[in-house]
Amino acid sequence: MTTRRNAFIRRAVLCIAVLAAAATPRSAQALDYPVRPIQVIVPLAAGGPGDILMRVVADKMGELLGQRVIIENRPGAGSNVGFGAAARSTPDGYTLLLGLAPLTINPSLFKSVPYDPIKDFVPISRIATFPLVITTHPSIPAKTLPELIAYIRSKPGEMNYGSSGLGSTPHLAGVLMDKVAQTKMVHVPYNGVPAAMTDLITNRIQIVFAGPPIALPFLKEGKIKAFAVASPERSATVPDVPTTVEAGLPGFEIATWYGLLAPAGTPSEIVEKLHATLGQVLGDPAIKQRLLDLGADAAFDARPSLFADYIARDIPYWRELVQSSGARID
Structure with missing residues (x-):
């Protein structure tokens, strides 16, 4: 009986150790994050307003996080190339995406897109808006x-x-x-x-x-x-x-927005850290002025869930306008 009880205890301890080993790397990763440079995929050509805006924000994020935040331009197919690349990235917090209005427009405009704007991303916060x-x-x-x-x-x-x-x-x-x-x-x-x-x-x-x-x-x-x-x-x-x-024209509101997203599955602790860091960046008067100089109004969502709600509302809004326009890209 004693031998059987000891065997049971050993198996229980082993199971606990295995579960702890599986959980520890993820928790430790989130706790120590970041330990190497972070890449932000910008689905636009270098030199445009959106690209410059993200570089301004990325430099300040890097200062606060203690690691470089590197921009990787992936333009093409109405930004779908960059969106698709970000959606397929490892969800470890080291690859992020500069999202913009086409993220929610393109599913209605193109016959097919290489991403799902809801399922494939975790929104962090908007960064800025360019009102038309x-x-x-x-x-x-x-x-x-x-x-x-x-x-x-x-x-x-x-x-x-x-x-x-x-x-x-x-x-x-x-x-x-x-x-x-x-x-x-x-x-x-x-x-x-x-x-x-x-x-x-x-x-x-x-x-x-x-x-x-x-x-x-x-x-x-x-x-x-x-x-x-x-x-x-x-x-x-x-x-x-x-x-x-x-x-005198109520009902006419339209703007281009920019925001930071991570691939779906990114640990919530990392998302929260990025959100808090972005809040510090966008609260900096010097950064706000830089964005104004670029023609952008700084925008920060108090919680990542608010940005998620914004995206969810944006999809049907653009769908209705795309359908009304008759535009379609195969």
Whole structure:
């Protein structure tokens, strides 16, 4: 009986040891994290506003975490290349993703995408937003947004607006405006908003829904006019431009957002540490000013779950606009 009891005890102790061994590396990993450089996949080409924004944030994160935070640019296929690479990464906290609006737009726009925006990622927090500004050529005879809408309505199918391509936020902004303001504009896709802005300045097209980084220089030079910013509150980047609600067009809110995500399965302790670090970064006045200089408004979600909720709401919002636009990429 004693021998059998001792054998049972030995097996129980062995089981406990095995379970402890299995659990310890994960807990220790989270406790010591990070012990080596962290990589952030940016699904954009180097040098653009989103890339520069992430580099500013990454440098400060690296200082606080005691490890370098390295940017890896993975552009292509409307950001799907970078999204897919991040979704397939090891969930250990050493590969993160700069998420942006196409993360939630593309599943409705493309026939297939190499990721699921809900199942494949753990949201950490938003970083910033680029609210879109309704801009026109100075020759448009309107001084207020209601006057602009009336002018567009008087010329159904004659007013052209430019965008950075099918399914982009500037394209869907035009779709939303047609819906909310009961206008009828013609979409002209370009290879980037800067190209559309060039044609706006030369009056080849009449309207562009542009982010502040692109619009601001031309606004200051008087080469374009701004009627409203499509955000709930005025943007610190263009404080003198009223919101669409203030300007008389409620229901028209649209912006490009940027946020940090990790692959699904990343330990919650690591996610919480990254979230807290990001909060410190975005609370730094110098970082806020750097983002403002880039035309972005800093945005931080008090809990990762709030960013998750934001993404969950974003998917059906964009789906409806994509379906209304008729855009589809196979």
